[in-house]
Amino acid sequence: MINYLYQEQNWQSQLSDLITDPLELLELLQLSPEQLLSGAILASEQFKLRVPRAFVGKMSVGDPFDPLLLQVLPHHLELEEHPGFVTDPLDEESANHIPGVLHKYSSRFLLTLTGACAVHCRYCFRRHFPYQENLPKNDDWLNIQSYLQSQAQINEVILSGGDPLTLSNRKLAQWIERLESIAHLKILRIHSRVPIVIPNRIDEELISLLKNSRLRIIVVVHSNHPAELDDFTCSKLLQLTKQDILVLNQAVLLKGVNDSADVLVALSHQLFEARVMPYYLHVLDKVKGAHHFDLAPRQIDLIYKDVLASLPGYLVPKLVREIAGEKNKTPLFGIATF
Template identity: 45%
Template sequence: MSDSVRSSAALLQQLKLDQTLNDKLIDSEFPYKAPKHFISQIQLADSKDPLLKQILPVEEELRQTEGFSQDPVGDFKKNPQPSLLHKYHGRVLLIASPKCDIHCRYCFRRHFPYEEHTNQRHWQEALNTIAEDNSLHEVILSGGDPMSLSEAAVLKLSQQIEAIAHITTLRIHSRTPVVAPDKAIQNKWLDWAQQSRLNIVIVVHCNHANELSEQTKELFAKYRQAGITLLNQSVLLKGINDSVETLKNLSHKLFAQGILPYYLHQLDKVQGASHFEVSDQQALALHEKLRTKLPGYLVPKLVREISGEPYKTPL
């Protein structure tokens, strides 16, 4: 992204952070990347900011931790053909883009070989497979992040999916509306969405109330006006959102912007992310307390993805 700050050293300078922090940062194969809007939501001169911690490649990533692997949720194995992940009954995930607008350091797909799975030829093969399988009713566009594609590309893909008669629901998983709302699909795609026969669901990814802004509020209002269902998934992250107060505020702010909390994920045990782990015991205690603070519809389901299981497993 042309408006991203592409080096963590430049980021430290922009955020008026102590340059000695730089010594604790690493060069990673999964490089630092964050869009301008997300950076604008970070507090100046605060090295413990919960948004900053999600994007800085720190030396803890080099730690080898038992039980953490390159493919913690089995995506490499569940890949019947390039671009397609078929893990759960009735729905299929199409890897629409190899890129994201942000690199979240805890990402469970940080080692996934996206480039091998995303080109227009693969899409066509994937769409042919979907069209031949009547047991499918929902297509999930994921990635990477599908909204890192051009709006024209997302529109074309959406229309191709709409043309498959047995597909009733299009779901888009994206962090872009939260981290770079100016880049999220709108305009012509929204005109199409408004008159589409498909049920359309956008599942955003927001971990902390500070990620939500006036710009995200405007964008989500447009999505809602187009009849789109908005849900959120978060990852439970040590030092970022592992407190009842933080999770409560997140649910309230999401709801104020028209989004229902859907999932709170236990961290997928991906190599390089063990410093974000919250134990199951702590997660359950947090979730239990959260129930006492929020109405049921604002309490996300606490789940873990277990490779080979037919659905996300509640803790």
């Protein structure tokens, strides 16, 4: 492991010092540049490498198959075309009527306040999402507000990726205050991978902001492998859960990364140490560039069967797929033809 002393560094300076050069990443991990087969640099130009040094610090030096590295290192296979793997696998464009807003599910409403992420996950289903055309500006709040006011069945707003915790606490506070002004909103859910890749993002100011909101706050983190949850990361997650903030985890099942029951079981146990409950295990969304992470339905079934047999029910994440146009996530298991 590499020690970057990231525990002492504030999250803002970590966020402004991301690794974006694949060769620098390989050098830090003492890996040969030949690891980048031709095409990987082009893949990186299409979807840039971004990874915080704190996350690299959890990778194993000298291991080209490190499961954390595989999630972020551009790969020449991303350039291949595969039938069914498309730029907008969830057809989000058709749910995007106002900048920054996705309204797919009846009672929930999704806001993308930023296109920025602290890490670029190579399998991300929004890797081609046109964030720049979609960011809500201050003026757009009036449209969002009147839309929310006209939809009394919406009781929950989800802040999602780009990653809302890349925003400053001041900006987050401004949005939370706006949302609190809509009387029928009860819950604010924040989807973020930042607490996993830059644990110091969970700072005093953020905790105070979340615990003092009139909205019930749920933080949904995104961790795919137990090696992402070292003691320091767990201690930061515990700071949230100790404030009575519900923290859930969603993971994506990825070939070469976490495609074994042992890894998934260890992930659930590690999450529980931080009082984080496993929530979803997503099968891969068929996004262009991510085919090499895909698993056959039969394999998925076998892995999940072992997970079910190894964990108490409360630690088993729901295996789901999101299907464009459906009103909810689709539960999967025992249907090897999905």
